[in-house]
Amino acid sequence: MCYINRMYEIELKAHVLDRKSVIQNLEKFAAFSGAVEKDDTYYSNTINGKSIKVRIRKETPFSTQEVPNAPQTTSQKSVIFTYKRKEILEKDGTTIEVNDEKELFLSDADAIEAFLFDTGFKTTLKKQKTVLSWHYDGANLELCHVARLGDFLEIEILSENNSEKTVSQSREKLLKMLSKCGIPEDKIENRYYSQMLGEKQETSVARH
Secondary structure, eight states: OEEEEEEEEEEEEEEOSOHHHHHHHHHHHSEEEEEEEEEEEEEEEEETTEEEEEEEEEEEEEOOSSSTTOOOOOOOOEEEEEEEEEEEEEETTEEEEEEEEEEEEESOSHHHHHHHHHTTOEEEEEEEEEEEEEEETTEEEEEEEETTTEEEEEEEEEESOOOHHHHHHHHHHHHHHHHHTTOOGGGBOOSOHHHHHHHHHHHHHHHO
16 A cells, blocks of 8 residues: 655646547647546545545556557556545636545555445445546646546646645646647536536436
């Protein structure tokens, strides 16, 4: 088990209407870093009146044909336990997500799953995401297909602090990269995936 130091994620995500075009644009300026299937299970519990939410992610690398000359993967499966404090910041009409994230890499999920259930945590959501990743100028760019929601581009910068200056500088950097990918700012999505999936589920139940 390995503990990763506390870092802040400063990120945005936007809807992708033309997946092929975005891949072509990414290939012009960013370095492809791999493809992975991410299966997420979210758990929640109320402790001392506060809602605590955690996630177990099972990652399975794969080889993709979508990216020209992408190498064959030799990476192994991994399990990641995450506790994340989320905050949405809006400035000049742009929505940026700032997350205080703590992660553990695990050999398998059995022990932590048993612990969560024994301490009262309940499964609240499952999410499947297929991800193609690129790196550019200190940022991670992920073209994601989320089951039931469609395609998105996530751009993330990791920082050791979340000061106003750092967030502002990162925001400008994120928007420039979004533009380089050919995606307009009005495609930025300010809802969490969990919220969007919850709304989908409510709509489905209402129809039946």
